[in-house]
Amino acid sequence: MPALRWQTRLDQRDLIILMGDRRFRAPCVILNPRAASGKARRKWPSLHPVFEREIGPVDALVTKAPNHATELARTAIQRGADLVVAIGGDGTLNEVVNGYFADGKPISPEAELAHCPVGTGGDFKRSAQIPELPSAAIGSIANRPARRVDALKVRLTAPDGSPLQRYCINVTSFGMGGEVSVAAKNSFLTPYSGQAAFLWATAITFLRYRAKAVRLAIDGREPIEPVRVSQVAVGNGAYQGGGMCICPLANLESGVLEVTVVKECGMIEFLRSIPLLYAGHVHSHPKCDHFRAKRVAAFADETVRVEVDGEAIGKLPLEAEILPSAIKMAGIAPGG
Numbered sequence: 001m002p003a004l005r006w007q008t009r010l011d012q013r014d015l016i017i018l019m020g021d022r023r024f025r026a027p028c029v030i031l032n033p034r035a036a037s038g039k040a041r042r043k044w045p046s047l048h049p050v051f052e053r054e055i056g057p058v059d060a061l062v063t064k065a066p067n068h069a070t071e072l073a074r075t076a077i078q079r080g081a082d083l084v085v086a087i088g089g090d091g092t093l094n095e096v097v098n099g100y101f102a103d104g105k106p107i108s109p110e111a112e113l114a115h116c117p118v119g120t121g122g123d124f125k126r127s128a129q130i131p132e133l134p135s136a137a138i139g140s141i142a143n144r145p146a147r148r149v150d151a152l153k154v155r156l157t158a159p160d161g162s163p164l165q166r167y168c169i170n171v172t173s174f175g176m177g178g179e180v181s182v183a184a185k186n187s188f189l190t191p192y193s194g195q196a197a198f199l200w201a202t203a204i205t206f207l208r209y210r211a212k213a214v215r216l217a218i219d220g221r222e223p224i225e226p227v228r229v230s231q232v233a234v235g236n237g238a239y240q241g242g243g244m245c246i247c248p249l250a251n252l253e254s255g256v257l258e259v260t261v262v263k264e265c266g267m268i269e270f271l272r273s274i275p276l277l278y279a280g281h282v283h284s285h286p287k288c289d290h291f292r293a294k295r296v297a298a299f300a301d302e303t304v305r306v307e308v309d310g311e312a313i314g315k316l317p318l319e320a321e322i323l324p325s326a327i328k329m330a331g332i333a334p335g336g
Contacts, residue, residue, distance in 0.1 A: 023142065024083040027051075028059035028076045029116070030069050030096055032088030040088050040118040043134060047087070047116070050135045054142040055083070063092070073099025077107045083330060084111065085141065087134075089119015090170060094309035097151065097169045100327060104153075114141040114330040120242070121310050124170045127237025128252060129333030141331035148325035149252040149332065150236050156306050156314040166308050169327065170237035171247065172320055174298060174306040175262075176209050176230050211264035212304045214316070217297040218259070230270075231262040234296050234320045238280070240310065245280035249290075251335060255324040259291040295321040 029051065033041035044060075051058050059081070061072045073084050073096040086096040093115045100106055100113060116137045117125040124130070128149075131137045152168040211230050215223035233240060235247025235258040247258040265273070265287045276282050283290050297319040298304075304316040 022056050024055060024112075026059075026081050027055050027083035027085070028061060028081045029085040029087055030061050030063065030072050030076075030092070032063045032069065032086075032092040032119075034063075035088030035092055035119045040092075043118055044087070047134055047138065050138045051085075054138050058085075063088075063095075067095055067098075069095035070099040072096075074102065074107065075099075077111050082108075082111050083114060083141075085114045085116055085138075087116045087118055089117070090121050090124050090310040092119065093124055093169065094166075094311060097309075097327065098167050101167055106326065110328060112146050112328045112330040116141070121240075123239040123242065123310065124237060126239040126243065127170055127250065128329075128331075130331055137331060140333075144331055144333070146328050146330045147253065147332055147334070149327050149329045150255060151323045151326040152234065152236050152257070152320050153323055154306075154308055154318065154320045156308075156318040157316065158314050164314050166313065167323075168236065168308045168320070169252075170309050171233055171235045171240040171250075172306065172308045172318075173231060173233040173240060173246070174304050174316060174318060175212060175214070175232055212300055212302055214304060215299045216259075216261070217299075218291055218293045219295050223297070223299060227261065228264040229261055230264055231260075232298065233260045233262075234258075235260065236322070241277075244277040246277065246282060248280035248283065252329075252332070253325070253335070255322060256292045256294060257296060257320065257322050259293055259296055261289040261291070263287045263289070295319065 031040055031044055063069045063072065069086065069092055076084055077100065084096055086093040096113060115124060115130060116134050117130060118134050131140055152172060154166050154168050154172050156164050158164040211228040213226040214229050214232065215226050217223040233246040235250040237252060238245050238247050238250040240246050247260050250258040260282060273285050276285055282288050298316050300316045305312055306314045306316060306318055
């Protein structure tokens with residue numbers, strides 16, 4: 001797909017007048033053509049005129065490989081883009097978020113990010129209250145005031161044992177979460193329903209998963225005694241796993257992390273707890289602990305997989321810290 005650029009024969013004075021009426025001077029979109037089994041690619045012809053109408057002419061950039069969106073976003077911002085819209089799922093948005101930063105800080109703090117959700121899980125759109133329909137999401141980008149939201153800086157361990165750093169905007173988790181992310185991506189249900197795929201993957205993973213002993217350190221304190229856990233979620237946003245409200249008190253603008261610890265439980269108890277997860281009442285479960293923190297570290301003597309914004313990319317040990325008001329974001333609801 002070629003880049004879409006605004007070409008005009010208007011003289012400079014008229015161009016300045018028109019641009020003065022537009023909220024964004026240099027917007028671009030980054031499209032993941034493989035998101036949701038090609039759904040994003042198929043929807044682009046109908047979404048393009050909506051972008052043109054609501055936001056104005058945009059550069060359209062297409063990803064060609066994993067992590068390409070990070071490179072595209074970083075280059076676009078360095079060249080002056082004041083809006084970068086991720087079209088795809090949570091993984092595409094995560095890559096764009098990572099392109100927003102360089103050397104530990106935003107490349108351009110006034111540049112805005114946005115998400116047009118066309119993906120599998122759709123958890124960030126729930127956390128940020130982005131409209132379900134992509135066309136409505138584009139309208140919210142154009143009309144909702146931008147908000148400063150928090151991000152997470154996550155240091156973890158790559159599969160080969162080397163150190164790895166990623167930025168996260170929604171939820172990072174370890175334990176079952178990492179295993180579920182892999183199973184959901186490979187699920188036969190993924191092209192039809194992200195929520196069904198994640199629920200199926202959760203059930204399958206639970207049948208073969210064994211709780212792991214994990215030591216947690218909160219805000220630099222000494223690690224607590226090892227606890228056998230099924231899942232630990234560190235939330236900037238509230239949702240993961242295709243709609244599970246794992247961190248129900250999370251707020252993208254709170255300046256703190258919400259940490260939900262789900263301890264080892266049996267199959268019957270797990271099945272009974274699923275409605276609590278979707279209803280946002282997980283903290284009421286007797287096997288659930290809840291913390292607030294600005295920094296969380298986790299250690300284990302065995303392999304515990306980690307997912308970041310729905311993508312399984314590494315393992316413990318891990319350290320996550322909050323970056324308050326790190327990203328200027330368009331299209332999200334107040335208090336998202």
